[in-house]
Amino acid sequence: MTSPMTPAKARAEEGIALLVILLLLTVLLLMAFEFAFTSRTEVDMAGNYRDSTRAYYLALAAIDEAIRELAEPADFCFRDEETGEVYFARNTDPPERVDSLVDWARENRQRRGLELDGGIYSYSIRDEDGLIQINRADREGLVQLLDVLGVQIGTERDEIVDAILDWRDLDDLRGLNGAEDEFYNNLEIPYSTRGARFETPEELLMVRGITPELFYGSDSQPGLRDLITVWGNQRTPNRFTAPIPVLIATHGELEADQIRIRREDAPLTSGHGRSRREVLSSYYTILAEGQIAQNRVYRQIRAVVQVIGRGGGGAATVQVIHWDDAAAVPPRRVIP
């Protein structure tokens, strides 16, 4: 026969039951929170992925827009000295006065903040032919280039110049102050010289003596990447679109100044005794951006294109020769 529970024992069991229920409730609550958090994170991730993809396609739209602009018939080009961009026009298009050309271009060739389907896209076009072709520059040209970049101590400059020459030449013979595979093979992470043309500007960072400071420059000093190109095959930079430090390196300060003044004073049209071929370049960099406005998701594409057959006055063929959509490439520094 069982004896009835004493009131004290009954209260104790009720207390235990209450505790168990409270514990269970806590566990359930934690599980609910965890579930809400996980699904929230997954929703966020899916949202980010969606926005990133949309931003990428907006950047693609920007590339298309730039290619359309480059394929249009053009008679001449000019440089916006403030942004470093180049614009194109027909002789019949633009205002007469050169100082208003850039204003005209900014108004008629909208490249920023273009709206499409809830997003924004922008692009810029820069002339690769207006830069120094690092694969063709000779010793003297490289010395002048480094001089403009502030590397003015003879030995330091010669070491970099010879290392650049050794990097692209076919032989294994070390230049007087150069570096061949024996140097690079003994680095902590060993590699070899290319023994051929530089394929991207960034490859210069692998050459002995070229520091990130020298390559990227600073706010007060242009860097190598602002003045050189690896695309195209021009012997001398297009003087109508070259940044002034490039002109100083290739023509000397006096002539660079004269070119600058002429660029400001006279329209550089084919009607002024120059052929289109001479004025218009073939290789351009397009920097395209797509952005979803509300949450600042942002994608960038750098494409280098070759424009073929524009000299005839008709529409040109535009071929993409380099494509970079992974790394965020800081735009080239604007050099007055």
Ligand SMILES: [Ca+2]
């Ligand atoms: Ca060599």
